[in-house]
Amino acid sequence: MTEDVLCTFCGCLCDDLRVEVADGRVQKVRGACRLGASKIMGHDRIKTPMIREDGVLREATYDQACARAAQILLEAKRPVLYGWASTSCEADRKGILLAEEVGGVMDTTATVCHGPSILGIEEKGLAGATLGQVKNRADLIIFWGCNPAEAHPRHALRYSSNACGRFTPEGRSGRKVMVVDVRETRSAKNADKFLRLIPGTDYEVISAMRMILGGKADVVPETVAGLPKTQLVETVEIMKNARFGVIFFGLGMTHSRGRYKNVDNALSLVAELNAFTKFVVMAMRGHYNVAGIGQVMACASGYPMSVDYSRGAPYFNPGETTICDLLNRKEADAALVIAADPASNFPRSTVEALAEVPVIQIDPFENPTTLLADVVIPSAIAGVEAEGTAYRMDGMCLRLRKLVDSEFPSDEAILQRIIDNVRRLRA
Ligand code: SF4
Structure with missing residues (x-):
């Protein structure tokens, strides 16, 4: 059995697999999700x-x-x-x-x-972190326009919502998980809070959150892209009061109307949150x-x-x-x-x-x-x-x-x- 093998399927690059090799062939893969195991076993x-x-x-x-x-x-x-x-x-x-x-x-x-994400990051800069920091410290995890339950199956368990870390020993019960998306995905069903966006309104919603964060909630209309202002105010409060927050964003943000400007806006929101608490942001890379x-x-x-x-x-x-x-x-x-x-x-x-x-x-x-x-x-x-x-x-x-x-x-x-x-x- 070979220990600590890396999975070369998704951007999680899990490095804790165990692979059984006999007769010059991979016989069994343990610890991987189905996507990773299927690739390591080989097919077609x-x-x-x-x-x-x-x-x-x-x-x-x-x-x-x-x-x-x-x-x-x-x-x-x-x-x-x-x-x-x-x-x-x-x-x-x-x-x-x-x-x-x-x-x-x-x-x-x-x-x-994630091309638009790269352009947004080049333009704005990135308040980033490693997945290890997220695992060990984050008490608020936001998935925006991504669905790790299906695209990165071990992300939650190894690095984010369900992971037990040094300063997060309670795992899932010690964290708040939010999902922002246009449909109720499997990740959204497992979240504590779900904000359903009208497709293509990420930029408006992020801008409204930045206004609220900047103390200008009075100029934000009562509904923004179908979301009540009260819900946005509540969300921003949760973000401000986190000990260590993270936004993981996916193609739902980078490929909706606004593209790299959505990312630029989200990076600005995270930079501004750092005036209140520790907040980071990361693209959910695929391959x-x-x-x-x-x-x-x-x-x-x-x-x-x-x-x-x-x-x-x-x-x-x-x-x-x-x-x-x-x-x-x-x-x-x-x-x-x-x-x-x-x-x-x-x-x-x-x-x-x-x-x-x-x-x-x-x-x-x-x-x-x-x-x-x-x-x-x-x-x-x-x-x-x-x-x-x-x-x-x-x-x-x-x-x-x-x-x-x-x-x-x-x-x-x-x-x-x-x-x-x-x-x-x-x-
Ligand atoms: S989440 Fe699954 S596919 Fe992705 S690296 Fe880990 S084992 Fe491989």
Whole structure:
């Protein structure tokens, strides 16, 4: 039994799993939620590299697939290299090197999830904390526009509402839990207080709370976005009187009307709450290393996502260098997709545009993007078959271990082979 194994599924990056390995295979996973266990056990693996010929994907060798991938990227005028959130930081670094080599645009899944949060944080700054601090100290936990009961199943038990910490030994009974959302989710059902928002009114509600907090409740109307002012006053009082409060926010806030301005406003609310008590805020990041690719890109280029390397120096302009915009404008003429599934979560017209360009897919698992890929390269699962580094949603850097040997090369090794081929073809 291997102890203290990390789960490479969601941004919680749980590091307390026990995994039984026998005959070179993972036999049992203990301590993980169903999402994590299913990934570690492995399912629907891509078995061999494939290249599309005459409309059909045919088996190929790694050498052939990497050479074809390099050729596609070199022939393209505006290649996009997309994904990077479910692989290691070491593979992310190789991706940046490849983007520089081919003059491509490097974009991440954050562009369609917490991208607005990153922009809001860059604009405003962040009163942050680690999940350990939340576990040990928080007595008020607010989930805003997120549903951890279903998206991050062990978040409550390990880090937030139900966790027992050094200064929170009573766990759930010693904490107050609030949910702000547009519908009554499972997380909302478990909360002490639920504020139901009209969709797209986050900005108004946060602004009203800031007015109340600033002593200007008299100018706030009797109802704000369908919520009675009395309820907002009561909520702000609870926040002011907390010993240590935290707002966890999700895509409900970042993808409703207002987008990064909602986040900017929420960060301002939290900053102002610190005049009364200790309050922090954190984005509920989805993929296990989506925080890591942001760190690696910011370190390498100064920008957290959507970086264009075609000018010889990094250039970042969301709306221009984001993958959906490049595809919608029919500017992108090739795509490398790694550890992501844009065919499942991009808008339909964008998926149609993606299907018109040559696509290279690097992934351990088959997914709808495989159906439109021209080159498919299977890889090892990071944290199970390959080691590496990943960043948890709170920015903690953790080491992924290799548990079993694999016939598949790591993402990092595959990217290096493509880089070698690019250099060879250009020589
Ligand atoms: S909560 Fe997330 S990181 Fe933890 S076991 Fe479940 S999927 Fe894995």
